[in-house]
Amino acid sequence: MERLPAISGWLWIRDGFALWRRQPAELSLVFMLYIALNLALAAVIPPIGSIMVLLLGPMLTTAFMSTCAQVDAGGHAHPKQLFAYFRRPVLGRLILLGFCYVLACLLGGVIASSFAGPDLMEATMKSNSAGVAMEPVAAMKLMEALALGSGASLLLAIPLWFAAPLIAWQEMGFAKAVFFSFFSALRAYKSFVVYLLAWILIHLLVVINVAAILSVLPLSSPVVGMAALLIPCLLVLTMIRYCSYYSSYVQVFGKPATTPPG
Numbered sequence: 001m002e003r004l005p006a007i008s009g010w011l012w013i014r015d016g017f018a019l020w021r022r023q024p025a026e027l028s029l030v031f032m033l034y035i036a037l038n039l040a041l042a043a044v045i046p047p048i049g050s051i052m053v054l055l056l057g058p059m060l061t062t063a064f065m066s067t068c069a070q071v072d073a074g075g076h077a078h079p080k081q082l083f084a085y086f087r088r089p090v091l092g093r094l095i096l097l098g099f100c101y102v103l104a105c106l107l108g109g110v111i112a113s114s115f116a117g118p119d120l121m122e123a124t125m126k127s128n129s130a131g132v133a134m135e136p137v138a139a140m141k142l143m144e145a146l147a148l149g150s151g152a153s154l155l156l157a158i159p160l161w162f163a164a165p166l167i168a169w170q171e172m173g174f175a176k177a178v179f180f181s182f183f184s185a186l187r188a189y190k191s192f193v194v195y196l197l198a199w200i201l202i203h204l205l206v207v208i209n210v211a212a213i214l215s216v217l218p219l220s221s222p223v224v225g226m227a228a229l230l231i232p233c234l235l236v237l238t239m240i241r242y243c244s245y246y247s248s249y250v251q252v253f254g255k256p257a258t259t260p261p262g
Contacts, residue, residue: 003187008251009194013202015251016244019068026077030067031239033079034060054105055098058164059085061242062094065165068246069256085168093167093174097160100178104156158192159185165249169256184252195248199241206233 020027037060042049063082071077085091163181166172172180185192210230 004191004251006190006194008188008191008248009196010198012191012195012244012248012251013198013240015247016240016242019072019243019247020240023071023077027067027071027239027243028236030064030077030079030082031235031242033082034064035235037082051102054101055095057101058097058167059091059094061245062164062168064242065246065249066168068243072246072250072255090168090171093177094164096174097163097167097178100160101157104160107156154196161185161192161245162249162252165256166253170253188252191248195244199237202237203234206230206237 038053038057041052041056044052060082063084066084067077067081070081085094159182160178161181162184163174163177166177166180167174170177207230210233214229
């Protein structure tokens with residue numbers, strides 16, 4: 001675990017994009033199945049389904065990373081690789097890691113609720129039940145609270161960034177994987193700052209360019225046009241982000257010693 005320079009955060013994104021370009025169709029197919037599995041889990045029973053997505057998130061994310069490892073090793077991406085970690089004892093450790101993500105989200109929600117205050121939360125529920133728009137000032141404060149809660153959840157989750165692949169690929173115990181992940185993320189904090197800022201800038205540039213393209217097109221419904229053009233762009237960016245997750249692991253811990261199952 002060597003200390004990484006700040007530019008490494010950008011290199012993770014660059015390498016993730018290069019990896020996706022090697023097999024864009026195959027990786028897109030696997031990623032769409034990944035999205036479909038998450039949507040299916042969330043649709044089971046809305047409150048329970050959302051928790052299941054978080055619990056199984058480390059397992060499914062590591063499975064997609066295994067697909068990236070197959071492509072990086074010269075193999076081919078295949079949807080069956082998403083089910084590579086439905087086996088003990090790895091699955092149990094990854095679900096335990098999922099509990100940590102649930103706790104991070106709950107703490108982020110508590111922070112957001114505390115910042116918003118009971119009056120704003122009550123106004124939000126009344127607005128949703130009545131189906132009317134919120135006052136601009138209240139809506140802005142709600143967005144600030146949600147951003148604060150999401151940022152807090154992200155800060156709590158970053159120390160667990162490498163824990164899932166360490167459990168799956170190096171067969172570490174839960175505590176050991178969290179320990180190595182925490183200190184690896186701590187030593188690479190500059191890289192993570194660059195990584196997060198670069199992704200924010202990339203998303204802003206994509207939204208601005210899509211809006212510029214739509215502004216010169218004679219569309220009857222700009223909202224529909226924005227959704228039709230922006231959603232595919234965001235899906236591609238999300239795929240590249242997951243590929244960059246694999247790239248970040250490789251730069252810190254090296255390529256998996258053995259080919260991941262699949």
